[in-house]
Amino acid sequence: MKPETSRMFILSSLCLAFYCLCTADKFYNSGNHEWKKLIMVHHWPTTVCKEIENDCRDPPNYWTIHGLWPDKASECNRSWHFDLDEIKDLLPDMKHFWPDVIHPSPNRSQFWKHEWEKHGTCAAQLDSLNSQKKYFSKCLEFYKDIDLNSILLKLGIEPEISYYQIEDIKNALVSVYGVEPKLQCLPPEEEEEIQILGQIEFCFTKDLQLINCTDPKIKRYLEKKCSNRLEFMKKHEVLPG
Numbered sequence: 001m002k003p004e005t006s007r008m009f010i011l012s013s014l015c016l017a018f019y020c021l022c023t024a025d026k027f028y029n030s031g032n033h034e035w036k037k038l039i040m041v042h043h044w045p046t047t048v049c050k051e052i053e054n055d056c057r058d059p060p061n062y063w064t065i066h067g068l069w070p071d072k073a074s075e076c077n078r079s080w081h082f083d084l085d086e087i088k089d090l091l092p093d094m095k096h097f098w099p100d101v102i103h104p105s106p107n108r109s110q111f112w113k114h115e116w117e118k119h120g121t122c123a124a125q126l127d128s129l130n131s132q133k134k135y136f137s138k139c140l141e142f143y144k145d146i147d148l149n150s151i152l153l154k155l156g157i158e159p160e161i162s163y164y165q166i167e168d169i170k171n172a173l174v175s176v177y178g179v180e181p182k183l184q185c186l187p188p189e190e191e192e193e194i195q196i197l198g199q200i201e202f203c204f205t206k207d208l209q210l211i212n213c214t215d216p217k218i219k220r221y222l223e224k225k226c227s228n229r230l231e232f233m234k235k236h237e238v239l240p241g
């Protein structure tokens with residue numbers, strides 16, 4: 001532990017398992033566009049890069065937005081195309097808080113297009129989210145209200161400091177938000193007992209009120225994914241340059 005603490009570490013993130021889940025959902029739900037809650041997903045950029053084994057240049061050193069997802073529906077309207085013009089006013093915030101960490105060139109809007117077409121078109125069933133402007137603004141608003149980066153800092157949960165118990169992080173977040181978020185982790189590497197934290201998710205009702213993400217029925221499965229024989233979250237060393 002000692003030599004490690006003197007080095008610069010960073011949290012890292014998951015997605016693969018999650019993408020698989022979403023794909024399964026999509027298959028299961030084809031033709032059924034009903035959903036119950038919204039999931040506001042933050043990801044840790046360095047982990048995204050690690051997961052896809054991509055040398056992202058200079059990923060942000062803070063939690064950024066992955067998306068705002070209805071829990072059980074995707075691609076609800078294939079003729080409702082993404083229109084960057086509609087969110088022109090939001091671009092400065094979008095670039096900062098919702099960057100495409102994998103393709104960081106300044107004008108890329110591929111990631112936003114994907115999020116809109118897959119998730120936004122379903123979220124748009126709500127009057128409060130029934131345009132691209134409303135969908136992206138609301139997500140930015142959630143992000144700023146949740147203020148995850150400052151809260152984690154205040155809680156002393158920082159990538160450079162040490163290893164953490166998943167439960168400790170979860171409990172700390174519950175103490176601040178009053179609801180249980182969902183943590184997503186990268187699978188452990190080989191024999192390591194340490195897992196890398198990738199995503200932190202907050203759940204909302206259709207009235208846009210925060211609620212627990214954990215559903216007692218699926219809780220066991222989710223916990224298995226994040227902590228089964230892997231009690232800690234790994235810091236990922238920052239590469240020089």
Ligand SMILES: *[C@@H]1O[C@H](CO)[C@@H](O)[C@H](O)[C@H]1NC(C)=O
Nearest residue numbers: 076077078079080081121124
């Ligand atoms: C799909 O989106 C298009 C374009 O916004 C809209 O005209 C159409 O009514 C939508 N269809 C449904 C079923 O909501």
Ligand SMILES: *[C@@H]1O[C@H](CO)[C@@H](O)[C@H](O)[C@H]1NC(C)=O
Nearest residue numbers: 088091092095105106107108
């Ligand atoms: C990138 O966007 C800026 C304004 O946001 C624009 O002036 C520039 O022409 C765009 N570049 C490309 C290659 O599209």
Ligand SMILES: *[C@@H]1O[C@H](CO)[C@@H](O)[C@H](O)[C@H]1NC(C)=O
Nearest residue numbers: 174178179180211212213214
């Ligand atoms: C939400 O989770 C917290 C922390 O686990 C728990 O105390 C609370 O009872 C839960 N609320 C509901 C409505 O289930």
